Amino acid sequence: MKVNIFVTLKDSIADPQGNAIHGALKQLDYKNVEDVRIGKLIEVVLGDISKEEAEKQLQEMCKKLLTNPVIENYRYEWVD
Amino acid sequence: MKVNIFVTLKDSIADPQGNAIHGALKQLDYKNVEDVRIGKLIEVVLGDISKEEAEKQLQEMCKKLLTNPVIENYRYEWVD
C-alpha cells in the first residue's frame, strides 16, 4: 500500500522559498505565475495492515512527527 | 488556475532524508512502514493563460528551474 502525504505551510506562515522561486520564474519571463508555495511530499509504503488501521496510524504519524502543527497542514492520498 | 507539481528523486538516487525519517518512524514503533521517500510539492497559481499554453510553460519551468533532471523526476496535476 502506498500513500502520498502532502505537507504545506499554513497560509499565515511566510514562504521565502516559494517567494524566491516565484521571483526567479518572473525573471525567466513566466509572467503568468501569480503565486508559488513550496511544500513537502512524503511517499510512504505500508505493508501488511488494514486500510482502516493504516489511516489511524497515518494521522498519528503526521501529528506526532511528520508535521509541526504550529506551522504546517497536511493531507494524504492513497496511491494504491 | 492552480497546479501542483511533484518533484521526486529518481529511484536510483539515494534519499538520506527519507531513510532518516523511515528510521525515526520505526523507532516510534510504526513497524508497518516499509519505505519513505521525500519529495517536493510546488503549488503554482497561474493567471490568464490557456491550459494548453500553461502546460507548455510548466514543462519548460520544470526542466529549466524547478528540478534538476540529473537527479529528479517531476509530474504535475491540475487542481482547478
Place this chain on the structure above:
Amino acid sequence: MRFGIVVFPGSNCDIDCYYVLKDELQQEVEYIWHEEELKEGFDCIILPGGFSYGDYLRCGAVAQFSKVMEGVKVYAHAGGLVVGICNGFQILTEAGLLPGALVRNKGLKFICDTTPLKVTEANSPFTNQYQKGEVIQIPIAHGEGNYVVDEVTLAEMKTKGQILFTYGENPNGSTGDIAGICNEGKNVMGLMPHPERASEALLGNVDGKKFFQSIMHYLEGGKNND
C-alpha cells in the same frame, strides 16, 4: 553547580559548551547520551547546537522523541533549568516546551556571523548578569532561525517578560526580531545565537560569558536583576 549536556546523534556544539563550563567557569559538567534516562542531580540541562538526527525532516523534529527527552520534559515541568541553544532551541519548540516554531531563514541561506543582540529582559535566570537594554555581540550559525509565533502568544510573551534577547539587525526574518525566549515559568529558555562561542578571550569575544554566569548566579540563590 552540576551541568548536563545532552548529546544527540548529530549534536556538534556539545563540546563547545562543555569546555566553556568546565575550563572557563570551573563548573561540574557531564555529557548525557540521548539513549540514557535522565539521572538525578543536575542543576541545569543544556541541549546544544548541531544537526540532531541530521535535521532532515524539520530541525529538532526527531530529537524530541529520544529517550533522554522524556526525562528532560519531566525535569522542566518540575521547574528544572533547561537551556536550548540553536538546534536545542529548535528541539524545545518541537517538544512543546517553548511556544512557536523556527523556520527557514528569510534569505534562505545558512548564516554564520557575529551579530548584535539586545538584552530585552534582565529579570531571568539566564540574563541576570546583563543590564536590561544592553547590546552584546554574539555569534550566530543557523539556516532555520526564523522564529514564528501567533500574535496572541506573542503579546502574552511580551507582557510576561518571556522575550529575553532580540536581534539588533534581524538576520533571518524572525518575528519581533526575537533571538531568545523563555517559558512562562522562566525555567526553560531557547536562543538561536551561541553564547558558548563568545566566552573566551582567546577567541576575541567574551560577551556570552555572562549568559552562563547568570545561570550560576541564579542557581547559587542570587537575586534576579530587574
Place this chain on the structure above:
Amino acid sequence: MTNQYEAVGLKAKEYEGIVEMLGREPNELELNLYGVMWSEHCSYKHSRSMFKHFPTSGPSVLQGPGENAGIVDIGDGLAIAMKIESHNHPSAIEPYQGAATGVGGIIRDIFAMGARPIALLNSLRFGELEGDARVKYLLEGVVEGIAGYGNCMGIPTVGGEVYFNQSYRGNPLVNAMCVGLIEHDAIHRGTASGVGNSIMYVGAATGRDGIGGASFASATLTEESEEKRAAVQVGDPFMEKLLLEACLELLKTGSIIGIQDLGAAGLVSACCETATRGEGGMEIDVLKVPRRETGMVPVEVMISESQERMLLIVERGREEEVNEIVKKWGLHSVIIGRVTNDDKLRIFEGDKVVGEIPAESLDSSGAPRYEPDYAPPADLAELQKLDIESIPEPRDLSSTLRKLLASPNIASKEWIYRQYDHMVRTNTVIKPGSDAAVLRIRGTKKGIALTTDCNSRYCYLDPREGSKIAVVEAARNIVCSGGKPIAITDGLNFGSPETPEGYWQFRESVLGLSEACREMDTPVISGNVSFYNQTEKGSIHPTPIVGMVGLIEDISKTCTMAFKEAGDIIVLLGQ
C-alpha cells in the same frame, strides 16, 4: 563496434598487458575492475612518474604521500593530517551534491588515518559571473553544498579561495581540503594484513549511484556527460557524522588493523589498496555487502561509489566488539570477507568465485605509467608579451580603484564564508577574511595556520613560475598570520595530459612546486591530480592549488591583516 575494453575505458595496449599478466582473458567483471582502477583518476597513470620530484620527507613528516592523507608532526606528541581532493566533474553537473560529496570524501580520508577532522578549506574556480545565469547557479549550488555538508558534520570551514575566469565556464573546479588532529600513537593506515582477519563493512548501503564515477572524472566533459547521471551521488552528512564518531571510537579499541574509506571506484579500490599495502590478498563475498537496490550484479557492487561507507580490517575474534560500538552509533557492520596469504583479490558471489586478480595489478602501483611527450603551447611567447608602456594610465584613479574592488576576483568573499559555519568547535582564532585561518590546538600553547592559494593566470602564462608563486604566496599568508610553514598538500587541476601542451603544463607545474617546496622547507605530504578539465571549447588554466599548514608556537602571538588603529605606522617590507 567498440571493443569490450574500450567500453570500460582501456586502451588496446593496456588490455594486452592485462591478458599477459593474468595469463588469460579477464572475464567481464575483472575487465570492468581494471577499467575503473586504471582510469586516470584512480591510477595516476599520467602523473605518477612526476611525483618523484616532490620533496616528500623531512624530520617532521610522519606520513608522506601514498596513504589516505599525509601527516606532519607539530610537537607535544601531536600531528596534523591533511589532504586535498577535487570533485570537479560531479559539481559541474549537480553543483550542490557534487560539492557536498566532495567534502564528505575528503573528511573520510582524514578520519581513516585516525585523526579528528578539525577544519575544512576549499578552492573554487568558475566562469565569469557577470550576466551568466549558469555560472551563478553553479556558484550558489557549490557553496551551499560545501556549507550543507561541513556545517552538518560540525567541522568548521575556515578558509578557501575563489576565482572567476572564462576558462572554467564549462568546467568549474571544486577542490576540498580537510585537516585533522591526531596523536602520534593513534595513527592508522589503510592496511589489510594478518591472514584470517576479517574485512568488515560499515556505513550506508550500496546502491547503483556513482557507478563509473572514476571514469567519469577521467573524461572530457561533453553534452553527453549530462546523461551520465548515475555518476552523481547524494551526500548524507548525518550518516557520515555517525561514521566519523564510530570509527574514531573503534580505532581506540586496538581491534582495527586497517581502515580505508570507500571513495572513487568504491569497494574494489579499497580492497586492492589495503591488500597491496598489507602485501597480502583478500577474499570478499559481494552477497554480504548491504544493498540499497535490488538486482545488483557483482560488478555494480564492486565499483559503486555510494557515499558514507568504510572498510575495516578487524582482528579476528574481535568482530563482536566492533559491532557493539557501531551499533551504539546507529549503524550496522557486516563481515564481507577475510585477509588471505596469497596476493589475490578473490571475489565471491556466495560460493562461486566470480573474479580473481592479483591485488597489486589493480592498484596504482600496478597500473601502466605514461610519460607523454611535452611541448610548450605554440602561442606561449605571444601570451607572455606585455608592453607596460602600452597601457594608458587611468585618468581617474579613485573610480578605477572602486571598479577593481568591486570585481568578483578582488571583492570580499564574505557572501561565501558567511554560509560556512567557521566557528563550531570554538578553536577558530582567526576567522575567514584574513590572510590565513588560525586554529588553536587545545591543551597546548600552539596553533596552526591554514591557507589555500593559486593564481592560475600566472600558471597559464608560466606554469613553472606560477606554481612557485602559489607556494610562496601560501607561505606569506601563513607567515603574516604568525605561523611557520611546515607542509603542503597539492591539488593539481589540469586539462588533458595526452596533448603535448597539457602534459607540459603539468610537468612544469610539478617542477615549480617541487623547487619552491624544497626552498621553503615545506614537504608535499599528500595531494590529488585531476586531469581532463576541459570542454569542447578548450582547457582550463593550469591550476595547481597549494594547501599549506603552518605551526604557531605561541597562539597568543598571531596577527590579522586589518589596520588596527589610527596613527599606527605602515611599513613596506621587501624589495
